[in-house]
Amino acid sequence: MDLLAMVLLLVGSLFSLTAAIGLLRFPDVLSRLHAATKPQVLGVLLVVVGIGLRVGPSLDLGLLVLAGVFQLLTLPVAAHMVSRAVYRSDQVAHEHLAIDDLSAGAQD
Amino acid sequence: MIRVLRDQAFAWAWLTLAWVVMWGTVSFANVLGGMALAAALLVLLRMPPLVIGVRVRPVAAVVLVVRFLLDVVIASFQVAWLAVRPGPVPRASVVTTQLRSRNELFQTMVAEMMSLVPGSLVVDLDPGTGRVSMHVLDVETATEAEAFRRRVLDQERRVLAALSASTDDRPVRGRR
Numbered sequence: 217m218d219l220l221a222m223v224l225l226l227v228g229s230l231f232s233l234t235a236a237i238g239l240l241r242f243p244d245v246l247s248r249l250h251a252a253t254k255p256q257v258l259g260v261l262l263v264v265v266g267i268g269l270r271v272g273p274s275l276d277l278g279l280l281v282l283a284g285v286f287q288l289l290t291l292p293v294a295a296h297m298v299s300r301a302v303y304r305s306d307q308v309a310h311e312h313l314a315i316d317d318l319s320a321g322a323q324d
Numbered sequence: 325m326i327r328v329l330r331d332q333a334f335a336w337a338w339l340t341l342a343w344v345v346m347w348g349t350v351s352f353a354n355v356l357g358g359m360a361l362a363a364a365l366l367v368l369l370r371m372p373p374l375v376i377g378v379r380v381r382p383v384a385a386v387v388l389v390v391r392f393l394l395d396v397v398i399a400s401f402q403v404a405w406l407a408v409r410p411g412p413v414p415r416a417s418v419v420t421t422q423l424r425s426r427n428e429l430f431q432t433m434v435a436e437m438m439s440l441v442p443g444s445l446v447v448d449l450d451p452g453t454g455r456v457s458m459h460v461l462d463v464e465t466a467t468e469a470e471a472f473r474r475r476v477l478d479q480e481r482r483v484l485a486a487l488s489a490s491t492d493d494r495p496v497r498g499r500r
Contacts, residue, residue, distance in 0.1 A: 315469050318418045
């Protein structure tokens with residue numbers, strides 16, 4: 217059980233590490249947003265499960281579940297708010313976009 | 325009316341539970357405080373009824389969840405690899421997809437789930453027209469954009485199959 221918890225924690229942390237690397241390497245705000253928000257999904261879930269295995273059955277387990285659930289519920293919203301703000305304030309680096317349906321179509 | 329009351333009662337119980345769990349101990353003070361706070365929240369911050377036209381189909385719901393977790397795992401590796409692989413970083417695209425459903429709950433679920441899968445995030449969603457625009461990593465050609473649109477529509481199909489009360493494929497009318 218401890219070994220499994222260790223593996224989960226380690227793999228989860230590795231995903232977070234790739235997120236940090238992506239944050240540095242990706243060229244524009246929108247791409248960086250991917251790196252800043254997404255690897256957390258699997259990374260955080262793995263870490264939460266890993267901690268859960270270590271903690272064992274207790275009410276703290278509920279707190280971990282809440283942490284995971286709220287992470288999943290809020291992440292897309294946060295990413296969406298930032299990306300929308302970026303797009304509407306025209307901070308998009310268009311040279312990094314191969315196709316852009318939003319500018320191509322009618323925009324209010 | 326009974327539906328609304330039931331939904332409210334459920335929200336009340338869930339908020340109270342969340343409160344107690346966050347304090348970490350089950351005591352009278354925590355439970356009563358949570359109940360009072362939850363009631364205050366429900367009264368002060370009234371939310372529009374969201375759960376409309378929902379009927380859970382267990383098998384389709386399991387398919388939805390399992391497929392989603394699978395997508396997350398696969399895409400996590402892909403995006404992690406994009407981040408660390410040597411060479412230039414891939415270009416991305418903003419791809420707009422026309423959703424079938426006009427139900428805001430299902431639109432939100434599709435957008436949220438696509439957002440949680442690494443590699444795509446929502447830039448814009450128009451609930452009136454059902455058009456969702458997503459920023460997608462590593463999509464450069466029209467063919468790849470079309471493949472991504474199919475993924476969004478497949479996701480929507482799974483959401484509707486699992487939760488939509490109307491059985492046919494017609495657009496689901498939600499409250500506007």
